[in-house]
Amino acid sequence: MLAGVELGGTKCICTLGTGPDDVRAQVEIPTTSPEETLAAIADVLDGWDFQALGIASFGPLDLDRTSAKFGSILSTPKPGWSGAHLTSLANGIPFAIDSDVNGAALAEGLWGAAQGLESWAYITIGTGVGVGSISAGQILRGAGHSEAGHQRVPKLAGDLFAGCCMYHGDCVEGLASGPAIAARAGKDGRDIAPDHDAWRHAAHAIAMLCHNLVLTTLPQRILIGGGVAIGQPQLLEMVRHYLCSSLADYGQTDGVEDLIVLPGLGERAGPCGSLALASRAANWH
Numbered sequence: 001m002l003a004g005v006e007l008g009g010t011k012c013i014c015t016l017g018t019g020p021d022d023v024r025a026q027v028e029i030p031t032t033s034p035e036e037t038l039a040a041i042a043d044v045l046d047g048w049d050f051q052a053l054g055i056a057s058f059g060p061l062d063l064d065r066t067s068a069k070f071g072s073i074l075s076t077p078k079p080g081w082s083g084a085h086l087t088s089l090a091n092g093i094p095f096a097i098d099s100d101v102n103g104a105a106l107a108e109g110l111w112g113a114a115q116g117l118e119s120w121a122y123i124t125i126g127t128g129v130g131v132g133s134i135s136a137g138q139i140l141r142g143a144g145h146s147e148a149g150h151q152r153v154p155k156l157a158g159d160l161f162a163g164c165c166m167y168h169g170d171c172v173e174g175l176a177s178g179p180a181i182a183a184r185a186g187k188d189g190r191d192i193a194p195d196h197d198a199w200r201h202a203a204h205a206i207a208m209l210c211h212n213l214v215l216t217t218l219p220q221r222i223l224i225g226g227g228v229a230i231g232q233p234q235l236l237e238m239v240r241h242y243l244c245s246s247l248a249d250y251g252q253t254d255g256v257e258d259l260i261v262l263p264g265l266g267e268r269a270g271p272c273g274s275l276a277l278a279s280r281a282a283n284w285h
C-alpha cells in the first residue's frame with residue numbers, strides 16, 4: 001500500500017492506494033500556513049498503514065540530497081512557505097519527493113498517455129505553467145528541477161501584452177497561465193468565449209514552449225494538462241497548428257496528433273503523481 005501527498009497552492013490532496021484504479025482513501029486539506037497544513041496532513045497519514053510515501057509539491061523545491069535544505073520549499077511568494085520542510089511527513093518511512101509536475105509526468109508514464117515511452121514531457125496550464133520532463137525513463141535532474149514554464153518565447157506579431165509573471169513579465173507562464181489569459185481578456189477564464197483571441201495567444205506561447213522542448217529534451221510525446229487545458233479542448237489543436245508552422249518541418253513533426261495530447265489521467269494526474277513517486281520509493285517500478 002502506498003500513500004501520496006500532493007501539495008498545491010490552494011489545497012493538498014492525500015491519497016492512499018496503489019494506483020488510479022485502486023484508491024482506498026482520499027482526503028483534501030486546504031493549504032493555509034505550513035504549520036497548520038503540514039500538521040493536518042500528518043494527522044491523516046497517521047491513520048493510514050502504508051509502505052512508502054510520495055510527496056509531490058509546488059515549488060521551487062530543494063531536491064539536492066546533499067543539501068541541508070533537502071526536501072524544503074525554496075523562496076516562494078506564498079506567505080510563510082519559504083523554507084518549509086516537507087520530508088518530516090515521511091516520519092521514517094521510505095519516501096520520494098519531487099515537483100508536482102514531475103510526479104504527474106511519472107504517473108502518466110505508469111498509468112496514462114505516456115505508457116511505453118522513454119522520454120516525454122508533461123505541461124500543466126493552471127494558475128502557473130509547469131513542465132515535468134522524463135528523459136530516458138528518469139526525471140530530468142541537475143541543478144534544481146525543470147522550470148521550463150518560465151522560458152522566454154517570441155510572441156505573436158504585434159502583441160503588446162506585457163504578461164503577468166511577477167519575475168519575467170511575458171515568459172510562457174506570464175502569457176499562457178490562467179491568470180495571464182484572464183488579464184489579457186479582462187475577465188474570468190470561465191467567461192471567455194472559446195474563440196476569443198486570448199486563447200490563441202496562450203496556445204501560441206505553449207506551442208513555442210513545445211518547439212523548444214522538442215529540440216532539447218526530445219520528448220516522444222508532450223502531454224498538456226491542468227485545469228485550463230482540460231477545460232478548453234480547442235487549445236490543443238491551436239498548439240499543434242502553431243507548433244507545426246514554427247518547426248517548419250524541421251525535426252519530428254510527423255504525427256503531431258500523437259505528439260501533442262491530453263493527459264490520459266486527466267485531472268487525476270496530479271494526485272496520482274504522488275502515488276507514482278511513492279511507488280518509486282517502494283521500488284515497485
Ligand code: ZN
Nearest residue numbers: 150165168171
Ligand atoms: Zn516567469
